[in-house]
Amino acid sequence: MIGTAGVNFNAAWIHDDIIDVNKISCNDIHAVLHTYGVEAARATIVNEIRAVFGAYGITVDPRHLSVLADYMTHNGDYRACNRIGINTSSSPWQQMSFESTCGFLAAAAVYVISSAEANTSLYTSGVC
Numbered sequence: 001m002i003g004t005a006g007v008n009f010n011a012a013w014i015h016d017d018i019i020d021v022n023k024i025s026c027n028d029i030h031a032v033l034h035t036y037g038v039e040a041a042r043a044t045i046v047n048e049i050r051a052v053f054g055a056y057g058i059t060v061d062p063r064h065l066s067v068l069a070d071y072m073t074h075n076g077d078y079r080a081c082n083r084i085g086i087n088t089s090s091s092p093w094q095q096m097s098f099e100s101t102c103g104f105l106a107a108a109a110v111y112v113i114s115s116a117e118a119n120t121s122l123y124t125s126g127v128c
Helices: 009-014 029-036 038-054 062-073 092-096 101-111
Strands: none
Touching (some): 029 038
8 A cells, every 4th residue: 555645646547557546545535536537436435434433433334325425426526514515405404404403494484495305395484
C-alpha cells in the first residue's frame, strides 16, 4: 500500500507497470466522482462510512449504507449529508427527519409546501 498526500490519478496511471491501477482507492469523493464516475463515488462513500463506524467497533447493515450512499449520489453528483444538503430536498417530511425539524416545519406551514412521497397527497396547512 502506498499513501500519498493529495490525489493525482493520472500520475498513478502513468506508472501502471508498478501500480495496480484497478486497486486504487481514495477518500476524496469529489476526485473519485470526476475520475471514475458516480458508481465509484457511491462505493467510496459506503467504504468511508463503514471505516468511520468500524473504528469504534460499530457495524452498520450494508443496506443502510447503500440507502445513504444512493441518496447522496442519486442525481449524478454527490450531496452533503448535512442540513445544507437536506435543504435541497423537495419533501418537508424528509427535511424534518434530519436535525432542524422546527425550522423546516415552520417553512412548510408558511409556504404551503406539499409532499407526494409514497403516492400520498399530503399537504401541510398554510398559516394565514
